[in-house]
Amino acid sequence: xxxxxxxxxxxxxxxxxxxxxxxxxxxxxxxxxxxxxxxxxxxxxxxxxxxxxxxxxxxxxxxxxxxxxxxxxxxxxxxxxxxxxxxxxxxxxxxxxxxxxxxxxxxxxxxxxxxxxx
Amino acid sequence: xxxxxxxxxxxxxxxxxxxxxxxxxxxxxxxxxxxxxxxxxxxxxxxxxxxxxxxxxxxxxxxxxxxxxxxxxxxxxxxxxxxxxxxxxxxxxxxxxxxxxxxxxxxxxxxxxxxxxxxxxxxxxxxxxxxxxxxxxxxxxxxxxxxxxxxxxxxxxxxxxxxxxxxxxxxxxxxxxxxxxxxxxxxxxxxxxxxxxxxxxxxxxxxxxxxxxxxxxxxxxxxxxxxxxxxxxxxxxxxxxxxxxxxxxxxxxxxxxxxxxxxxxxxxxxxxxxxxxxxxxxxxxxxxxxxxxxxxxxxxxxxxxxxxxxxxxxxxxxxxxxxxxxxxxxxxxxxxxxxxxxxxxxxxxxxxxxxxxxxxxxxxxxxxxxxxxxxxx
Numbered sequence: 001x002x003x004x005x006x007x008x009x010x011x012x013x014x015x016x017x018x019x020x021x022x023x024x025x026x027x028x029x030x031x032x033x034x035x036x037x038x039x040x041x042x043x044x045x046x047x048x049x050x051x052x053x054x055x056x057x058x059x060x061x062x063x064x065x066x067x068x069x070x071x072x073x074x075x076x077x078x079x080x081x082x083x084x085x086x087x088x089x090x091x092x093x094x095x096x097x098x099x100x101x102x103x104x105x106x107x108x109x110x111x112x113x114x115x116x117x118x
Numbered sequence: 119x120x121x122x123x124x125x126x127x128x129x130x131x132x133x134x135x136x137x138x139x140x141x142x143x144x145x146x147x148x149x150x151x152x153x154x155x156x157x158x159x160x161x162x163x164x165x166x167x168x169x170x171x172x173x174x175x176x177x178x179x180x181x182x183x184x185x186x187x188x189x190x191x192x193x194x195x196x197x198x199x200x201x202x203x204x205x206x207x208x209x210x211x212x213x214x215x216x217x218x219x220x221x222x223x224x225x226x227x228x229x230x231x232x233x234x235x236x237x238x239x240x241x242x243x244x245x246x247x248x249x250x251x252x253x254x255x256x257x258x259x260x261x262x263x264x265x266x267x268x269x270x271x272x273x274x275x276x277x278x279x280x281x282x283x284x285x286x287x288x289x290x291x292x293x294x295x296x297x298x299x300x301x302x303x304x305x306x307x308x309x310x311x312x313x314x315x316x317x318x319x320x321x322x323x324x325x326x327x328x329x330x331x332x333x334x335x336x337x338x339x340x341x342x343x344x345x346x347x348x349x350x351x352x353x354x355x356x357x358x359x360x361x362x363x364x365x366x367x368x369x370x371x372x373x374x375x376x377x378x379x380x381x382x383x384x385x386x387x388x389x390x391x392x393x394x395x396x397x398x399x400x401x402x403x404x405x406x407x408x409x410x411x412x413x414x415x416x417x418x419x420x421x422x423x424x425x426x427x428x429x430x431x432x433x434x435x436x437x438x439x440x441x442x443x444x445x446x447x448x449x450x451x452x453x454x455x456x457x458x459x460x461x462x463x464x465x466x467x468x469x470x471x472x473x474x475x476x477x478x479x480x481x482x483x484x485x486x487x488x489x490x491x492x493x494x495x
Contacts, residue, residue: 021287023338024351024367026272028385028394058289059487061332061355065363066268066387071355073334077289079353081365083270089391097272097381099351099367101284101338104274104375108394 001031001041003118004111009048012096012107016052019100025049025080028095030067030087031116038068042084046070049080052098092116121454122188124213125151126180126196126204127161128168130302132218132245133195137172139450140193140216146454150175152183153196154204160302161197180204184211191216191241191457193450198299198309202227209234214241216453220313221470223299225478225495228471235467243453243463244470246317251444252397256384257322259395263388266323269364270385271315275307276376278350280339290349292335292484303342308335308352309477311368316473317465319356319364322386326359328472332489333480339372354480377439402440411435 016022029045032038042062050057055074062070067085074080087093091110098105123140127133128151140146151169153161155178162178169176177183184192184207191214196204202222208215209231221244222228235242247253260266299306320326335349343350351369358364371380382397407414412435421429447455456463475495483490 021284023287023336024353026270026367026383028270030392061489063355063357063363065357065361066392069268069355069363069365071332071334071353071365073289075289076287077336078287079334079336079351079367081270081353081355081367083268083365083385085268085385085387085392087392090393093394095383095385095394097383099274099338099369099371099375101280102372104371104381106381
């Protein structure tokens with residue numbers, strides 16, 4: 001997962017100057033059929049969202065249903081929803097939507113399972 | 119049968135579309151535009167203008183208009199701080215109700231309306247997006263997913279001018295019980311946009327009840343909203359009956375935040391599988407030499423047809439989308455259908471009240487920075 005996560009973060013980060021500052025991040029991280037891995041993916045996704053909005057989380061609310069959903073509010077009022085979801089009968093996939101004050105970045109991807117395993 | 123339609127409140131509201139939807143329906147005849155007596159001069163002028171455009175009279179007093187013979191239903195699209203009492207008056211007069219969303223600016227008025235509608239056995243429909251081809255596609259897509267476990271939607275309107283240097287970022291202090299939602303230069307955008315998502319998840323899930331809401335509102339884009347104290351963005355996280363969860367983000371994100379009308383992205387997760395759907399996946403795209411908004415790279419004599427990566431020839435800008443309106447039945451025609459067939463609409467006054475409860479719970483949550491139970495509102 002680490003190799004893919006690094007590539008994903010770098011690829012998206014490279015485009016953020018066009019829309020920055022970032023005010024909202026939506027991340028659907030559907031990378032595993034193993035429920036035991038959802039927490040770790042969620043943690044990694046929340047950390048990545050924090051780096052994209054360039055702020056520390058002030059509040060965090062989590063709920064389960066079809067995976068793990070985390071709602072984050074950051075210190076300067078930015079927000080994020082990070083969903084770590086089970087890939088049941090679908091190929092692993094990523095959907096990212098980043099909303100900045102000057103536009104949006106959308107990134108959809110279907111990562112190679114071998115890459116996610118690294 | 120021909121249905122007489124009273125148009126309640128006119129121009130610079132969604133009534134511009136609703137009234138024309140009814141006018142285009144051969145089963146309907148428009149009676150007049152009307153409103154409460156004593157509306158302000160701007161509103162009165164906008165009402166008169168729409169009446170003139172529709173070539174029907176303007177009746178200044180709602181009570182006089184409701185007393186006219188031949189009025190079967192009222193299409194109501196009034197500013198939300200007035201809409202509850204106006205709709206209640208139409209219901210008390212025994213008219214079927216086609217209503218703008220959200221239903222009202224007050225839960226007490228909305229609940230009173232629900233009671234009168236039940237007592238008088240009226241047909242009702244709140245305008246939403248559930249009769250659109252996109253929503254119908256979602257319902258078809260949801261069927262093979264098993265029991266729905268999670269619904270996520272990002273729904274934005276790519277309109278509005280953001281200041282060049284952006285609004286200063288700061289946590290927004292929300293009002294626990296807002297009472298004003300629309301002025302000429304600003305709307306409360308969570309109220310006006312998240313309502314579609316709330317109605318959609320309720321419809322898709324077979325009217326499962328909302329149980330809890332956690333919400334955060336923001337002022338990210340629009341200076342007028344910030345001045346008025348209206349949010350331009352909202353994020354909601356909800357639990358619903360039967361273990362269903364929902365997350366929604368909704369806002370007005372600026373003209374160039376999307377190639378079409380605005381992001382409208384839905385992810386549905388069920389017990390068997392999941393699906394991600396972009397409402398504008400079905401669209402047209404024009405890519406042409408004559409489009410000024412994108413450019414070919416400068417010619418490189420060393421690699422004139424861009425064979426090799428090392429010559430680094432890249433296009434700039436992008437193509438234009440087009441999204442023609444679908445040849446689908448209008449929401450107004452769907453309501454007339456419910457009258458003809460004597461059946462309930464897809465989104466009735468009861469659905470509208472439940473959605474409004476979720477919205478008011480969301481404001482309280484945003485104001486108090488905590489999860490709010492629906493039973494608290």
